[in-house]
Amino acid sequence: MKTLTSILSLSLILVLFFPSSSFSTRCNPQDKKVLLTIKTALGNPYHLASWDPKTDCCGWYCLQCHSKTNRVIALTIFNGELSGQIPSAVGDLPYLETLFFHKLPNLVGTIPQTVTKLTRLKSLEVSSTNISGPIPDFLSQIKSLNYLDLSFNKLTGSIPPSLSELPNLTDLHLDRNRLTGSIPDSFGKFKGKVPSLYLSHNQLTGYVPKSLGFLKFPNLDFSRNNLQGDISFLFGPGKVLWKADFSRNLFQFDLSKVVFHKSLSWLDLNHNKIYGSLPQGLTSLNQLQFLNVSYNSLCGKIPVGGKLQTFENTVYLKNQCLCGAPLSACKKPV
Template sequence: MKIIPFFLCFLFFSTLLSLSLSELCNPYDKKVLLKIKQSLNNPYLLASWNPQTDCCNWYCVECDLKTNRITSLTMFSDKELSGQIPAEVGDLPFLETLEFRKLPNLTGPIQPSIAKLKNLKFLRLSWTNLSGLVPDFLSQLKNLTFLDLSFNNLSGSIPSSLSLLPNLGALHLDRNKLTGPIPYSFGMFHGNVPSLYLSHNRLSGKIPASLDNMDFTAIDLSRNMLEGDASMLFGSNKTTGEVDLSRNRLQFDLSKVEFPKSLARLDLNHNEITGSIPVGLTAVDDLQFLNLSYNRLCGKIPVGGKLQSFDYSAYFHNRCLCGAPLQSCK
């Protein structure tokens, strides 16, 4: 009669032991994740974060199969999640990906504890209501290959120390309220030359001459208050694919510019650019988009290449441009 209760107890404890052995999640990481959930006021997005289950199976996280440590934390597209980035995110030492995106009620500054994440490769904090400065401590994250802080309310100047990130492939600071000049150091990136996106800010001053040293795959400085010369961004020896300098106050002679043959998109509209369209632009065979409108260009549009494949809107509102697709020259 006593054998059955003993068997049930044995079965119960062996089941618990089996469950504990089958759980992949590192207990320290699990404890940190539960603190993050609590700091965010237990949002519905994190409903799967049940302490009785394996955290490697929770929504918004990923585990490394070899180490069983949390390597990815991504939260996105949730209007209900509110508060600030929890300080505890810095207590996940194996984190390689951190993403908070499309969270309109996420506020406050960029969390300083992120500086502790020395293994971080991908950092995206975008489409939120984060405010304050772009922190200088981001330059300590030497393994970063992608940094996206776009579509926020960040203000102040761009820290020059970001050029110290040796592995950066793309830098997105666009759609904020950043002021001041483009750092001179952005012409001296250590290691990779990242695609650079600084559009829709309040940047002013001249584009640093040091950028002549950089061969950007893509560069977007549009919708700022930049002045002066931008010709250093071009060159026949470069491999740049996209350049958008539209809606600034740039003044330079376009006829003296040599364009890379790799150029696919060129937008210079709404500036104060003078000169004529250089014949060399006809040699850019892969040009897919062109807008030179609202400048002070003159002369005949060269015939050849892709230049006649764009309609009049790519050229109109210039001082005295003529030739197809505009009216013929007199």
């Protein structure tokens, strides 16, 4: 028994101090080679100092490997001083599911077409950088995408209609760029799930396509553009819309005829040309957490009930003749 114990102890020591290759090297060699190419292309930044060729890449900063295959499935680089363009080598990580470049002010250029080789990619975010140029039409080829965030960049040109061909998309963030043109009609014809659309803080013009009224969008943010016309068709009893922000545009329609779904929790219509009165149906929105209809041409008494009297009076100011709590009382007819 004593001899067996000694043998087991010796075996444990050998495992601890002389690990086999299967324990010492988990990272796929090809993935490691690609990652080192990416590091070089980004100027060997201090931010990626842990990317040491002598160590296992599955333990490197900003990376995640699959626990069984040891292939790199996530590359998330953020808050760094790296500079240059997104390396084309990112397309040579075939098992990648998540690719994030966030808060990198020295990242410039465009998105490389090699990302279309990432057939497993689910989340792509390039945000708060200085990438520029048009939104690549080839992004529509990555059919596995369910999250696309290109916000807070310097992207220009029009929105590619082909983005509606992404069948699994649930979130599309194109806000805070320099995009021009109109919202594509194809955005009312998504060929799969209906995504939340975030298009705010751009230079979009024209009318919102009527086709969008045929879908049930979870969230819509078109704020701070130069869009115009009637968007009442985006609301309705069958539209399970949680957040609707259409503020600071040129929208013009009769609000009194609009019916809102009970799920609505955020409604921002400030700084438009909306007229009519506040519909009584607003009082039945128990989930409503935010409301702003200021700087429009609304008139009449603010309906009493629900949460309408709990908001600050600023959300109703600068209209043609709104009255009643929390504003001043309505004048009695002479």
